Amino acid sequence: MAEPFWRDPYVLMVAPNGARRAKADHPALPMTQGEIVEAVAESHSAGAHAAHVHVRDENGQHVLDADQCLRLSDALRSRCGDDLIIQITSEAVGRYTPEDQRQLVRAVQPEAVSIAFRELFAATDDDGKNQEFVHWAAQNRVAIQWILYEPADVAALASKVDCGVIADARSVLFVLGRYTQGQKSVPADLIPYVTDLKAHSAFQNTRWSACAFGAAETACLAAALSLGGDARIGFENSLWHADGLAASSNAERVAALVDLAGGLGLRSATPSEARERLGIRQR
Template structure:
Protein backbone atom coordinates (compact mmCIF):
# COMPACT_ATOMS: atom_id res chain seq x y z
CA UNK A 1 0.00 0.00 0.00
CA UNK A 2 1.19 3.47 -0.85
CA UNK A 3 2.23 5.54 2.19
CA UNK A 4 0.44 8.78 2.99
CA UNK A 5 1.52 11.96 1.21
CA UNK A 6 2.28 14.79 3.67
CA UNK A 7 3.12 17.45 1.08
CA UNK A 8 -0.48 18.67 1.07
CA UNK A 9 -3.32 18.55 3.56
CA UNK A 10 -5.95 15.86 3.08
CA UNK A 11 -9.32 17.06 1.82
CA UNK A 12 -10.91 15.57 4.94
CA UNK A 13 -8.98 15.08 8.18
CA UNK A 14 -10.73 13.56 11.18
CA UNK A 15 -10.12 14.81 14.73
CA UNK A 16 -11.77 12.01 16.72
CA UNK A 17 -11.20 13.03 20.33
CA UNK A 18 -9.35 16.28 21.04
CA UNK A 19 -7.96 17.17 24.44
CA UNK A 20 -11.01 17.69 26.61
CA UNK A 21 -14.00 15.51 25.74
CA UNK A 22 -14.44 12.05 27.26
CA UNK A 23 -16.84 9.14 26.98
CA UNK A 24 -19.18 11.12 29.22
CA UNK A 25 -19.66 13.40 26.20
CA UNK A 26 -20.09 10.50 23.78
CA UNK A 27 -19.52 6.77 24.41
CA UNK A 28 -17.89 6.32 20.98
CA UNK A 29 -15.19 8.94 21.63
CA UNK A 30 -11.80 7.15 21.46
CA UNK A 31 -9.55 7.44 24.51
CA UNK A 32 -6.84 4.81 24.04
CA UNK A 33 -4.36 4.33 21.22
CA UNK A 34 -6.21 1.18 20.12
CA UNK A 35 -9.58 2.94 20.10
CA UNK A 36 -8.11 5.85 18.13
CA UNK A 37 -6.69 3.49 15.50
CA UNK A 38 -10.01 1.66 15.19
CA UNK A 39 -11.83 4.98 14.80
CA UNK A 40 -9.30 6.09 12.18
CA UNK A 41 -9.80 2.89 10.17
CA UNK A 42 -13.57 3.42 10.14
CA UNK A 43 -13.14 7.08 9.18
CA UNK A 44 -10.77 6.17 6.34
CA UNK A 45 -13.41 3.82 4.97
CA UNK A 46 -15.93 6.65 5.27
CA UNK A 47 -13.78 9.09 3.26
CA UNK A 48 -11.22 10.75 5.58
CA UNK A 49 -7.60 10.47 4.48
CA UNK A 50 -6.00 12.19 7.47
CA UNK A 51 -6.00 11.77 11.26
CA UNK A 52 -5.44 14.65 13.70
CA UNK A 53 -4.24 12.71 16.73
CA UNK A 54 -4.35 13.36 20.46
CA UNK A 55 -3.19 10.78 23.01
CA UNK A 56 -4.37 10.33 26.60
CA UNK A 57 -2.74 8.90 29.72
CA UNK A 58 -4.16 6.04 31.80
CA UNK A 59 -6.61 8.41 33.47
CA UNK A 60 -7.90 9.75 30.15
CA UNK A 61 -6.06 13.08 30.43
CA UNK A 62 -4.55 14.73 27.34
CA UNK A 63 -0.77 14.38 27.35
CA UNK A 64 2.16 15.32 25.18
CA UNK A 65 3.83 11.92 25.58
CA UNK A 66 6.39 10.91 22.97
CA UNK A 67 6.15 7.18 23.73
CA UNK A 68 2.36 7.13 23.34
CA UNK A 69 2.59 9.05 20.09
CA UNK A 70 5.22 6.66 18.75
CA UNK A 71 2.95 3.74 19.66
CA UNK A 72 0.07 5.40 17.84
CA UNK A 73 2.17 6.13 14.75
CA UNK A 74 3.40 2.54 14.68
CA UNK A 75 -0.12 1.11 14.95
CA UNK A 76 -1.46 3.51 12.33
CA UNK A 77 1.36 2.59 9.94
CA UNK A 78 0.42 -1.07 10.32
CA UNK A 79 -3.35 -0.54 10.11
CA UNK A 80 -3.85 2.34 7.67
CA UNK A 81 -0.52 3.36 6.08
CA UNK A 82 -2.34 5.39 3.40
CA UNK A 83 -3.74 7.75 6.06
CA UNK A 84 -1.80 10.89 6.93
CA UNK A 85 -1.26 11.08 10.70
CA UNK A 86 -0.79 14.51 12.24
CA UNK A 87 0.08 14.69 15.92
CA UNK A 88 -0.94 17.66 18.03
CA UNK A 89 1.11 19.83 20.38
CA UNK A 90 -1.93 21.42 22.05
CA UNK A 91 -0.93 22.97 25.36
CA UNK A 92 -4.32 22.86 27.18
CA UNK A 93 -2.90 25.37 29.64
CA UNK A 94 -0.29 23.02 31.09
CA UNK A 95 2.48 22.64 28.50
CA UNK A 96 5.04 25.30 27.63
CA UNK A 97 6.38 26.09 24.15
CA UNK A 98 9.56 24.32 25.24
CA UNK A 99 7.56 21.19 26.08
CA UNK A 100 5.84 21.37 22.70
CA UNK A 101 9.11 21.74 20.81
CA UNK A 102 10.71 18.88 22.74
CA UNK A 103 7.81 16.57 21.92
CA UNK A 104 8.28 17.17 18.19
CA UNK A 105 12.05 16.67 18.47
CA UNK A 106 11.53 13.40 20.36
CA UNK A 107 8.90 11.98 17.98
CA UNK A 108 10.04 13.54 14.67
CA UNK A 109 6.60 12.96 13.14
CA UNK A 110 5.89 13.41 9.46
CA UNK A 111 3.11 15.88 10.29
CA UNK A 112 2.25 18.06 13.30
CA UNK A 113 -0.15 20.85 14.20
CA UNK A 114 1.14 23.81 16.23
CA UNK A 115 -0.73 26.86 17.44
CA UNK A 116 1.14 30.02 16.51
CA UNK A 117 -0.20 31.71 19.64
CA UNK A 118 1.03 28.94 21.89
CA UNK A 119 4.44 28.63 20.27
CA UNK A 120 5.12 32.37 20.71
CA UNK A 121 3.51 32.70 24.15
CA UNK A 122 6.74 32.57 26.17
CA UNK A 123 8.23 35.72 24.66
CA UNK A 124 11.16 33.82 23.14
CA UNK A 125 10.54 34.13 19.40
CA UNK A 126 14.14 33.27 18.47
CA UNK A 127 13.72 29.79 19.94
CA UNK A 128 10.43 29.35 18.09
CA UNK A 129 11.96 30.48 14.81
CA UNK A 130 14.93 28.13 15.26
CA UNK A 131 12.49 25.30 15.89
CA UNK A 132 10.51 26.09 12.74
CA UNK A 133 13.72 26.09 10.69
CA UNK A 134 14.74 22.75 12.21
CA UNK A 135 11.34 21.21 11.44
CA UNK A 136 11.54 22.43 7.85
CA UNK A 137 14.98 20.86 7.37
CA UNK A 138 13.72 17.64 8.99
CA UNK A 139 10.93 17.44 6.43
CA UNK A 140 8.15 17.75 9.00
CA UNK A 141 4.88 19.16 7.66
CA UNK A 142 3.72 21.79 10.15
CA UNK A 143 0.10 22.92 10.08
CA UNK A 144 -0.10 26.29 11.79
CA UNK A 145 -3.22 26.75 13.93
CA UNK A 146 -4.65 30.27 13.62
CA UNK A 147 -7.52 31.44 15.81
CA UNK A 148 -8.04 34.91 14.36
CA UNK A 149 -7.15 37.18 11.46
CA UNK A 150 -4.59 38.79 13.79
CA UNK A 151 -2.92 35.39 14.05
CA UNK A 152 -2.94 35.11 10.25
CA UNK A 153 -1.34 38.52 9.72
CA UNK A 154 1.28 37.78 12.38
CA UNK A 155 2.02 34.47 10.69
CA UNK A 156 2.41 36.20 7.33
CA UNK A 157 4.92 38.68 8.73
CA UNK A 158 7.04 35.86 10.18
CA UNK A 159 6.80 33.79 6.99
CA UNK A 160 7.79 36.74 4.78
CA UNK A 161 10.87 37.29 6.97
CA UNK A 162 11.79 33.64 6.47
CA UNK A 163 11.61 32.76 10.17
CA UNK A 164 9.00 30.18 9.17
CA UNK A 165 10.71 28.87 6.02
CA UNK A 166 9.11 27.61 2.84
CA UNK A 167 6.93 29.00 0.06
CA UNK A 168 3.77 27.01 0.79
CA UNK A 169 2.37 26.71 4.29
CA UNK A 170 -0.28 24.48 5.82
CA UNK A 171 -2.81 26.44 7.90
CA UNK A 172 -5.89 25.71 10.00
CA UNK A 173 -8.49 28.43 10.53
CA UNK A 174 -10.43 27.83 13.74
CA UNK A 175 -13.98 29.15 13.42
CA UNK A 176 -15.91 30.44 16.41
CA UNK A 177 -13.24 29.84 19.06
CA UNK A 178 -14.14 33.04 20.88
CA UNK A 179 -17.91 32.71 20.72
CA UNK A 180 -19.41 32.35 24.19
CA UNK A 181 -21.51 29.39 23.09
CA UNK A 182 -18.75 27.80 20.95
CA UNK A 183 -21.21 27.43 18.06
CA UNK A 184 -19.54 28.31 14.77
CA UNK A 185 -21.39 29.84 11.82
CA UNK A 186 -20.48 29.96 8.14
CA UNK A 187 -19.69 33.69 8.19
CA UNK A 188 -16.87 33.07 10.71
CA UNK A 189 -14.71 32.03 7.75
CA UNK A 190 -15.15 35.25 5.76
CA UNK A 191 -12.65 37.41 7.71
CA UNK A 192 -9.99 34.72 7.25
CA UNK A 193 -10.64 34.60 3.51
CA UNK A 194 -10.39 38.38 3.23
CA UNK A 195 -7.16 38.48 5.22
CA UNK A 196 -5.71 35.62 3.17
CA UNK A 197 -6.43 37.50 -0.07
CA UNK A 198 -4.56 40.51 1.31
CA UNK A 199 -1.33 38.52 1.69
CA UNK A 200 -1.63 36.42 -1.49
CA UNK A 201 1.53 36.53 -3.56
CA UNK A 202 3.88 36.61 -0.59
CA UNK A 203 3.50 32.86 0.01
CA UNK A 204 1.02 30.11 -0.87
CA UNK A 205 -1.49 28.62 1.56
CA UNK A 206 -2.76 25.05 1.77
CA UNK A 207 -5.53 25.66 4.29
CA UNK A 208 -8.30 23.89 6.12
CA UNK A 209 -10.74 24.89 8.80
CA UNK A 210 -12.48 23.39 11.80
CA UNK A 211 -15.76 24.50 13.35
CA UNK A 212 -17.55 23.99 16.64
CA UNK A 213 -21.04 22.77 17.37
CA UNK A 214 -24.13 21.84 15.42
CA UNK A 215 -23.26 23.72 12.21
CA UNK A 216 -19.89 22.08 11.80
CA UNK A 217 -20.80 20.30 8.56
CA UNK A 218 -22.26 23.47 7.02
CA UNK A 219 -19.13 25.46 7.87
CA UNK A 220 -16.83 22.82 6.41
CA UNK A 221 -18.80 22.60 3.16
CA UNK A 222 -18.44 26.37 2.83
CA UNK A 223 -14.69 26.06 3.38
CA UNK A 224 -14.33 23.47 0.63
CA UNK A 225 -16.46 25.59 -1.71
CA UNK A 226 -13.99 28.44 -1.13
CA UNK A 227 -10.88 26.42 -1.88
CA UNK A 228 -10.12 24.99 1.53
CA UNK A 229 -10.15 21.61 3.21
CA UNK A 230 -11.91 20.23 6.27
CA UNK A 231 -11.09 18.92 9.73
CA UNK A 232 -14.09 17.17 11.24
CA UNK A 233 -14.84 15.00 14.25
CA UNK A 234 -15.76 14.72 17.89
CA UNK A 235 -13.00 17.14 18.95
CA UNK A 236 -15.21 19.95 17.66
CA UNK A 237 -18.71 18.64 17.01
CA UNK A 238 -20.90 15.67 17.92
CA UNK A 239 -23.86 16.40 15.65
CA UNK A 240 -24.71 15.71 12.03
CA UNK A 241 -26.27 18.40 9.84
CA UNK A 242 -29.72 16.95 10.63
CA UNK A 243 -29.18 18.06 14.23
CA UNK A 244 -29.05 14.47 15.44
CA UNK A 245 -26.19 13.17 17.57
CA UNK A 246 -23.74 11.27 15.37
CA UNK A 247 -23.21 7.58 16.06
CA UNK A 248 -19.43 7.91 15.93
CA UNK A 249 -16.66 9.78 14.14
CA UNK A 250 -17.15 7.79 10.94
CA UNK A 251 -20.76 8.97 10.94
CA UNK A 252 -19.52 12.58 11.02
CA UNK A 253 -17.24 11.90 8.06
CA UNK A 254 -20.10 10.29 6.12
CA UNK A 255 -22.27 13.31 6.89
CA UNK A 256 -19.67 15.66 5.41
CA UNK A 257 -19.04 13.48 2.37
CA UNK A 258 -22.79 13.38 1.73
CA UNK A 259 -23.09 17.14 2.14
CA UNK A 260 -20.21 17.77 -0.26
CA UNK A 261 -21.91 15.50 -2.78
CA UNK A 262 -25.14 17.44 -2.46
Protein backbone atom coordinates in the same frame (compact mmCIF):
# COMPACT_ATOMS: atom_id res chain seq x y z
CA MET B 1 -19.85 12.85 -16.77
CA ALA B 2 -18.89 16.49 -16.21
CA GLU B 3 -15.64 17.38 -14.50
CA PRO B 4 -15.93 18.88 -10.99
CA PHE B 5 -16.07 22.64 -11.14
CA TRP B 6 -13.11 22.97 -8.76
CA ARG B 7 -9.81 22.03 -10.30
CA ASP B 8 -8.16 21.25 -6.97
CA PRO B 9 -9.29 18.23 -4.93
CA TYR B 10 -10.26 18.46 -1.27
CA VAL B 11 -8.69 16.87 1.81
CA LEU B 12 -10.63 15.67 4.86
CA MET B 13 -8.89 15.22 8.19
CA VAL B 14 -10.64 13.45 11.04
CA ALA B 15 -10.06 14.72 14.59
CA PRO B 16 -11.55 11.85 16.59
CA ASN B 17 -11.02 12.87 20.21
CA GLY B 18 -9.25 16.15 21.01
CA ALA B 19 -7.88 17.15 24.38
CA ARG B 20 -10.96 17.80 26.50
CA ARG B 21 -13.95 15.58 25.75
CA ALA B 22 -14.50 12.23 27.49
CA LYS B 23 -16.88 9.27 27.47
CA ALA B 24 -19.38 11.35 29.44
CA ASP B 25 -19.70 13.59 26.39
CA HIS B 26 -20.14 10.69 23.97
CA PRO B 27 -19.75 6.96 24.67
CA ALA B 28 -18.00 6.43 21.33
CA LEU B 29 -15.34 9.09 21.92
CA PRO B 30 -12.03 7.22 21.52
CA MET B 31 -9.56 7.59 24.37
CA THR B 32 -7.38 4.48 24.48
CA GLN B 33 -4.91 3.60 21.74
CA GLY B 34 -7.09 0.75 20.54
CA GLU B 35 -10.18 2.94 20.40
CA ILE B 36 -8.34 5.68 18.52
CA VAL B 37 -6.98 3.21 15.97
CA GLU B 38 -10.44 1.76 15.40
CA ALA B 39 -12.06 5.19 15.03
CA VAL B 40 -9.40 6.39 12.62
CA ALA B 41 -9.53 3.19 10.55
CA GLU B 42 -13.30 3.51 10.20
CA SER B 43 -12.97 7.18 9.28
CA HIS B 44 -10.24 6.44 6.75
CA SER B 45 -12.49 3.87 5.10
CA ALA B 46 -15.29 6.47 5.07
CA GLY B 47 -13.14 8.95 3.16
CA ALA B 48 -10.77 10.72 5.57
CA HIS B 49 -7.31 11.29 4.14
CA ALA B 50 -5.68 12.22 7.44
CA ALA B 51 -6.03 11.87 11.20
CA HIS B 52 -5.31 14.54 13.80
CA VAL B 53 -4.66 12.59 16.99
CA HIS B 54 -4.31 13.29 20.70
CA VAL B 55 -3.01 10.73 23.19
CA ARG B 56 -4.31 10.37 26.75
CA ASP B 57 -2.73 9.14 29.96
CA GLU B 58 -4.12 6.41 32.23
CA ASN B 59 -6.53 8.95 33.73
CA GLY B 60 -7.83 10.01 30.35
CA GLN B 61 -6.00 13.34 30.38
CA HIS B 62 -4.43 14.87 27.27
CA VAL B 63 -0.64 14.53 27.34
CA LEU B 64 2.29 15.44 25.14
CA ASP B 65 4.01 12.07 25.44
CA ALA B 66 6.48 11.12 22.71
CA ASP B 67 6.45 7.39 23.45
CA GLN B 68 2.66 7.22 23.28
CA CYS B 69 2.63 9.24 20.06
CA LEU B 70 5.14 6.87 18.49
CA ARG B 71 3.22 3.77 19.58
CA LEU B 72 -0.05 5.20 18.29
CA SER B 73 1.54 6.21 14.98
CA ASP B 74 2.96 2.71 14.52
CA ALA B 75 -0.41 1.14 15.30
CA LEU B 76 -2.22 3.45 12.89
CA ARG B 77 0.30 2.80 10.13
CA SER B 78 0.02 -0.96 10.65
CA ARG B 79 -3.79 -0.84 10.56
CA CYS B 80 -4.41 1.79 7.87
CA GLY B 81 -1.36 1.55 5.61
CA ASP B 82 0.81 4.23 4.08
CA ASP B 83 -1.99 6.26 2.47
CA LEU B 84 -3.22 7.64 5.81
CA ILE B 85 -1.62 10.92 6.87
CA ILE B 86 -0.94 10.97 10.62
CA GLN B 87 -0.82 14.40 12.23
CA ILE B 88 0.07 14.59 15.92
CA THR B 89 -1.03 17.50 18.07
CA SER B 90 1.15 19.78 20.17
CA GLU B 91 -1.76 21.44 21.96
CA ALA B 92 -0.68 23.06 25.22
CA VAL B 93 -4.09 22.95 27.03
CA GLY B 94 -2.70 25.55 29.43
CA ARG B 95 -0.14 23.09 30.86
CA TYR B 96 2.67 22.73 28.37
CA THR B 97 5.29 25.30 27.39
CA PRO B 98 6.63 26.12 23.93
CA GLU B 99 9.77 24.19 24.85
CA ASP B 100 7.64 21.15 25.75
CA GLN B 101 6.00 21.42 22.34
CA ARG B 102 9.30 21.68 20.50
CA GLN B 103 10.76 18.74 22.42
CA LEU B 104 7.75 16.55 21.59
CA VAL B 105 8.04 17.19 17.86
CA ARG B 106 11.81 16.62 17.86
CA ALA B 107 11.37 13.32 19.71
CA VAL B 108 8.56 11.97 17.52
CA GLN B 109 9.63 13.44 14.16
CA PRO B 110 6.12 12.92 12.72
CA GLU B 111 5.28 13.46 9.09
CA ALA B 112 2.81 16.13 10.22
CA VAL B 113 2.09 18.16 13.35
CA SER B 114 -0.40 20.86 14.25
CA ILE B 115 0.94 23.83 16.19
CA ALA B 116 -1.15 26.68 17.53
CA PHE B 117 0.68 29.81 16.39
CA ARG B 118 -0.19 31.81 19.49
CA GLU B 119 0.97 28.98 21.78
CA LEU B 120 4.40 28.53 20.22
CA PHE B 121 4.96 32.28 20.03
CA ALA B 122 3.54 32.99 23.48
CA ALA B 123 6.84 34.48 24.67
CA THR B 124 8.22 37.50 22.82
CA ASP B 125 11.81 36.32 23.20
CA ASP B 126 11.25 32.91 21.56
CA ASP B 127 11.79 33.97 17.94
CA GLY B 128 15.33 32.58 17.81
CA LYS B 129 14.35 29.21 19.25
CA ASN B 130 11.30 29.00 17.03
CA GLN B 131 13.22 29.96 13.90
CA GLU B 132 15.71 27.17 14.62
CA PHE B 133 12.87 24.73 15.33
CA VAL B 134 10.93 25.57 12.17
CA HIS B 135 14.12 25.21 10.12
CA TRP B 136 14.79 21.84 11.77
CA ALA B 137 11.24 20.72 10.96
CA ALA B 138 11.68 21.64 7.30
CA GLN B 139 15.04 19.86 7.11
CA ASN B 140 13.52 16.72 8.65
CA ARG B 141 10.37 16.91 6.52
CA VAL B 142 8.01 17.48 9.41
CA ALA B 143 5.04 19.35 7.95
CA ILE B 144 3.67 22.01 10.29
CA GLN B 145 0.04 23.05 10.08
CA TRP B 146 -0.36 26.37 11.88
CA ILE B 147 -3.57 26.56 13.91
CA LEU B 148 -5.10 30.05 13.88
CA TYR B 149 -7.68 30.62 16.61
CA GLU B 150 -8.96 33.99 15.35
CA PRO B 151 -8.49 36.16 12.25
CA ALA B 152 -5.92 38.38 14.02
CA ASP B 153 -3.59 35.37 14.04
CA VAL B 154 -3.36 35.57 10.23
CA ALA B 155 -1.53 38.92 10.33
CA ALA B 156 0.61 37.78 13.27
CA LEU B 157 1.71 34.68 11.35
CA ALA B 158 2.37 36.78 8.24
CA SER B 159 4.70 39.01 10.25
CA LYS B 160 6.83 36.00 11.24
CA VAL B 161 6.98 34.86 7.61
CA ASP B 162 7.88 38.35 6.39
CA CYS B 163 10.76 38.68 8.86
CA GLY B 164 12.08 35.18 8.13
CA VAL B 165 11.37 33.53 11.48
CA ILE B 166 9.04 31.15 9.62
CA ALA B 167 10.43 30.40 6.18
CA ASP B 168 7.22 29.16 4.62
CA ALA B 169 3.73 28.63 6.05
CA ARG B 170 2.47 25.90 3.74
CA SER B 171 -0.62 24.90 5.72
CA VAL B 172 -2.96 26.68 8.13
CA LEU B 173 -6.13 25.69 9.97
CA PHE B 174 -8.84 28.25 10.68
CA VAL B 175 -10.69 27.53 13.93
CA LEU B 176 -14.16 29.01 13.49
CA GLY B 177 -15.98 30.42 16.50
CA ARG B 178 -13.30 29.58 19.04
CA TYR B 179 -14.03 32.65 21.17
CA THR B 180 -17.75 33.07 20.51
CA GLN B 181 -20.32 32.70 23.28
CA GLY B 182 -21.05 29.02 23.73
CA GLN B 183 -18.32 28.25 21.20
CA LYS B 184 -20.76 28.03 18.29
CA SER B 185 -19.53 28.49 14.74
CA VAL B 186 -21.29 29.94 11.68
CA PRO B 187 -20.13 29.87 8.03
CA ALA B 188 -19.64 33.65 8.03
CA ASP B 189 -16.75 33.13 10.48
CA LEU B 190 -14.71 32.07 7.44
CA ILE B 191 -14.89 35.44 5.70
CA PRO B 192 -12.33 37.45 7.73
CA TYR B 193 -9.89 34.54 7.76
CA VAL B 194 -9.97 34.00 4.01
CA THR B 195 -9.96 37.74 3.27
CA ASP B 196 -6.92 38.34 5.48
CA LEU B 197 -5.07 35.32 4.10
CA LYS B 198 -5.57 36.50 0.52
CA ALA B 199 -4.36 40.00 1.47
CA HIS B 200 -0.87 38.87 2.52
CA SER B 201 1.81 38.02 -0.03
CA ALA B 202 3.36 35.73 2.61
CA PHE B 203 0.60 33.20 1.91
CA GLN B 204 0.81 32.85 -1.87
CA ASN B 205 1.59 29.12 -1.55
CA THR B 206 -0.49 28.44 1.57
CA ARG B 207 -3.29 25.90 1.67
CA TRP B 208 -5.98 26.41 4.26
CA SER B 209 -8.41 24.21 6.12
CA ALA B 210 -11.16 24.85 8.65
CA CYS B 211 -12.76 23.25 11.68
CA ALA B 212 -15.92 24.32 13.47
CA PHE B 213 -17.96 23.76 16.61
CA GLY B 214 -21.54 22.66 17.18
CA ALA B 215 -24.35 21.59 14.89
CA ALA B 216 -23.27 24.17 12.28
CA GLU B 217 -20.02 22.25 11.73
CA THR B 218 -21.43 20.71 8.54
CA ALA B 219 -22.50 24.07 7.08
CA CYS B 220 -19.16 25.66 7.97
CA LEU B 221 -17.14 22.87 6.40
CA ALA B 222 -19.34 22.82 3.30
CA ALA B 223 -18.58 26.53 2.93
CA ALA B 224 -14.87 25.86 3.37
CA LEU B 225 -14.85 23.15 0.70
CA SER B 226 -16.89 25.33 -1.65
CA LEU B 227 -14.31 28.12 -1.30
CA GLY B 228 -11.47 25.78 -2.21
CA GLY B 229 -10.31 24.97 1.30
CA ASP B 230 -10.02 21.67 3.14
CA ALA B 231 -11.88 20.43 6.22
CA ARG B 232 -11.18 18.89 9.61
CA ILE B 233 -14.14 17.06 11.09
CA GLY B 234 -14.80 14.87 14.10
CA PHE B 235 -15.66 14.58 17.76
CA GLU B 236 -12.87 16.93 18.86
CA ASN B 237 -14.95 19.88 17.67
CA SER B 238 -18.50 18.62 17.18
CA LEU B 239 -20.61 15.58 18.00
CA TRP B 240 -23.59 16.55 15.86
CA HIS B 241 -24.96 16.26 12.36
CA ALA B 242 -26.47 19.23 10.54
CA ASP B 243 -29.95 18.31 11.82
CA GLY B 244 -28.77 18.55 15.43
CA LEU B 245 -28.82 14.81 16.06
CA ALA B 246 -25.74 13.26 17.64
CA ALA B 247 -23.56 11.21 15.33
CA SER B 248 -22.95 7.60 16.32
CA SER B 249 -19.26 7.76 15.39
CA ASN B 250 -16.52 9.86 13.84
CA ALA B 251 -16.81 7.80 10.68
CA GLU B 252 -20.47 8.75 10.39
CA ARG B 253 -19.49 12.44 10.42
CA VAL B 254 -16.83 11.84 7.77
CA ALA B 255 -19.26 9.94 5.56
CA ALA B 256 -21.82 12.74 5.83
CA LEU B 257 -19.30 15.32 4.64
CA VAL B 258 -18.03 13.07 1.85
CA ASP B 259 -21.61 12.71 0.60
CA LEU B 260 -22.14 16.46 0.77
CA ALA B 261 -18.90 17.16 -1.10
CA GLY B 262 -19.91 14.71 -3.80
CA GLY B 263 -23.21 16.52 -4.17
CA LEU B 264 -21.28 19.75 -4.72
CA GLY B 265 -19.28 18.13 -7.50
CA LEU B 266 -16.03 18.17 -5.55
CA ARG B 267 -13.30 15.58 -6.00
CA SER B 268 -11.57 13.78 -3.16
CA ALA B 269 -7.78 14.05 -3.23
CA THR B 270 -5.58 11.07 -3.99
CA PRO B 271 -3.10 10.18 -1.22
CA SER B 272 -0.28 12.01 -3.01
CA GLU B 273 -2.46 15.05 -3.65
CA ALA B 274 -3.51 15.12 0.00
CA ARG B 275 0.11 15.15 1.14
CA GLU B 276 0.94 17.93 -1.32
CA ARG B 277 -1.94 20.07 -0.06
CA LEU B 278 -0.76 19.64 3.53
CA GLY B 279 2.83 20.48 2.60
CA ILE B 280 4.12 16.98 3.33
CA ARG B 281 7.25 15.95 1.45
CA GLN B 282 8.23 12.33 0.89
CA ARG B 283 10.93 11.05 3.20
